[in-house]
Amino acid sequence: MSTTAERERVPKQDRSRATRQRLLEAAVSCLAEHGWAGSTVAVVAERAGVSRGAAQHHFPTREDLFTAAVEYVAEERSTALRALFPQGAVEDRRAIVAALVDLYTGPLFRAALHLWVAACDEEQLRPRVTELEARVGRETHRIAIDLLGADESLPGVRETVQGLLDMARGLGLANLLTDDTARRERVVAQWAGLLEQALG
């Protein structure tokens, strides 16, 4: 049943998916570097080496492109994080805490932050970013629980892990204008120890 048309469709789908990925990755870099004001579909299309028409075929609006981009890159990072610790809680908890904190100190966090702050003032963006933040937040919480081997049925464990992710977000913010790596490593080492005691 493999017709010529079918054989040709597969590479075309592959090309389309590759174009989409290039656009999403370019959108996150663009947002991280230039903020919301400097991020348009046209700028991203040029950066990704894709025609403006093709970009608009994939993402009809600016809001579509940038929310999809932050979600895509967040998913990619989550998958990579899980792959990094296939044994989960059996592994070094301090290394797991450090890796969770790393989610918040790179270009993805910077891009997401620009999107959040823009969403404060842009009515079209706000509900989409609110929903995106909730989805990504739930997924990150689930990964943290799994990797840390935390038992959420015990009182306080859920809030302990939530607080850790809040701290990670705050550490990301502290890294926005200056390189906060040295201080951050000391804070992570200390709180990984406190977390170890709290989770038992």
Add this chain to the structure above:
Amino acid sequence: MSTTAERERVPKQDRSRATRQRLLEAAVSCLAEHGWAGSTVAVVAERAGVSRGAAQHHFPTREDLFTAAVEYVAEERSTALRALFPQGAVEDRRAIVAALVDLYTGPLFRAALHLWVAACDEEQLRPRVTELEARVGRETHRIAIDLLGADESLPGVRETVQGLLDMARGLGLANLLTDDTARRERVVAQWAGLLEQALG
């Protein structure tokens, strides 16, 4: 030695100081509500009921006005926080942690966040905001150490308090687009307990 000129100078200085304060408070509200793009000296002058000329006499540039505003309001809040717990560490540590976290969930944090994010992309703003952030951060750390009665000469205590303030900053970010109060209160209760154990 009290001449007429001297008697008249005092009320004039008072008026000038009151005008300055009105401008600074209006600038923080404006930044919190409209972000950096919507915040200019002219908009703030109108909001404060001050002529544009008078506003520019106090603050020659937009950068002057908004960095001064965030610093002024941060100082006001620090003073108010110290006044709230005159006994420091003798008082309920959970209440102190909650009050420290409150520093990051109101209009001041929202204004500061808009300024930080704008400073990523604006070369004129960046060094001033970096310096401001360091100054305000040091002062908040000092207050936290004093109020919590933490002994920084003990290993790990400095990092424990730093991590707490990072968590507070992350909780502020989580409150940006939605009202996160209920979740935040549970996290604060849990982490105040962990902090109590850590500080002894």
